[in-house]
Amino acid sequence: MGEYKGVMTFAEQEDGKIHPVSYELLGKGRDIADKLGVKLSCVLLGFQMKNEVNELIYHGADKIFFYDHPSLKEFDTIRYKQNIVNLVKEEKPEIFLLGATHLGRSLGPRIAVAVKTGLTADCIDLKVDEEGNLIQIRPAFSGNILAHIKTKTRPQMSTVRYKVMEKRERDPTRKGEIIMKDAEVVENSGTNILKKEKAGEVNITEADIIVSGGRGLKKPDDFKILHELADLLGGVVGSSRPLVDEGWIGREHQVGFSGNTVKPKLYFACGISGSSQHLAGMRDSDIIVAINTDPSAPIFKVADYGIVGDLYEVVPKLVDVIGKNKNKVLS
């Protein structure tokens, strides 16, 4: 194990733009590397994205391994895997981190198997113990427990949830080394992307304010009430799963275990009971507000503010009061 040294992160890109989780990984990776007294490197695969390479250095990387090749422009699991596996075998990092995005969670497992190591999914915290081993903390059982996990093989690999780690302040004076790598070109990867399109206009995972509705709503039209509050606050509307299943609102609005994980500054749960599956998607919100007629609803246990009352009365009232005090509230 001694031959494995250093921390390496994967920089995810789409259309030549670096995904913000990549900077968060560098933030956490920097802390860990400093604690261990080792270098932080980062691997980027793409095509013609020179400027982005420097951004990775400004956000904390010491060294970038850049694979610049047309075959790597779009994400292809097998092509990406093959090149990263080559690099990991060459460089032997002791820790390798990816974002727990769809892409990272599709790619990471293949790399782990190919280099014969363990992979811990969807970590929300990473620490180092006295012996320098990585402690990986992740939710399991639909978010009901937190498991603290160690890996006995190297590299120790984790995917890390988006929006839980801090990125560092961008420092354009930081210097680092850029190593251009020759890509291994995989001709036939077995899959072929025929088309790629932006899915839906709302991206609930990026929203700072979310007003969600659950089965406390009586008919599809009543989402309007929530829209008014969301619009007023500059937020978006979310939903518990039953209403999505009913077709009242699109799947992209669903919050929870089988929907989106969100971490807004302010989360309103209106007529949502607070099932473990719903909580799994929003329990890390900065401030949670629950509006529910049932004072014993579990949602009140995780709420910062709870209003016991009928959402049909309370939400319009909120719109009214906040509307009048808009300058005061939203300054």
Added chain:
Amino acid sequence: MIHNSGEAANERPNIIVLLKQVPDIEEVKFDTEKGTLDRSSAKAEPNPFDLNALEAGVQIKEKLGGTITVVSMGPPQAESALRDALARGADRAILLTDKKFGGADTLATSYTLASAIKKLGNFDLIICGEKTVDGDTGQVGPEVAEHLGIPHVAYVSEIKKCDKEGFVTVSQMGEYRYLTELKSFGLITVTKDINEPRLPSLRDKLKARKSEIEIWSVDDLTNGADRNKFGIMGSPTSVYKITIPSVEGRRGKIFRGTPDEATKKFVEELEKILKV
């Protein structure tokens, strides 16, 4: 690499569905003090996402013919999940059960499942759920694909086309929707969106009760597989501590009274917090 070659075979896809039995999460008791969990109190059921995987397989079979084999690794009780799968349209069910499979992390689980698939040989498509409600990693599917050296598409929400030439899938990756062609054979993991699993009829349930579930142990797989890679021995990761997510730090202020009063008080608070 293993796959179905030959025209005749391709016309009748052999589908493998990977299905796990999981505890009903709502019924598992979590001890906040000790940081332990008691699964025994909970009823076991097939992982909900794996029922979507099975339904996807059944729909392909309805269109193209072929067979569905369900493979599960778990304790002997997991037989009931496999019976459920037979009632829902699977043709054959295999349970990988052995003390030596126990304590497996995703690497060992995927290795064990892949070893069983290698032994089965002939297949065109493997279908997994997006994730399990207990392990909750979503890793086992792509890991199985890597062990087998076959391509995969994750988070499939629709199968647009399936015929002799292969499959065209729709999958959601972040902000984008991808239309991906799986050229010959491979593995997909499916989300809830892909279908609404149908309920088995009483007749099918009764029939499944009498059907055979094949039980495979370590010895059934060691021809070609490495014993040391099963179970706890083959698992590089281990949980050394469990904690319960704290709700401490939440303000927990509840407002009651008339909507007027409650809202007013809440908005006063909101003004304060949004300012900091």
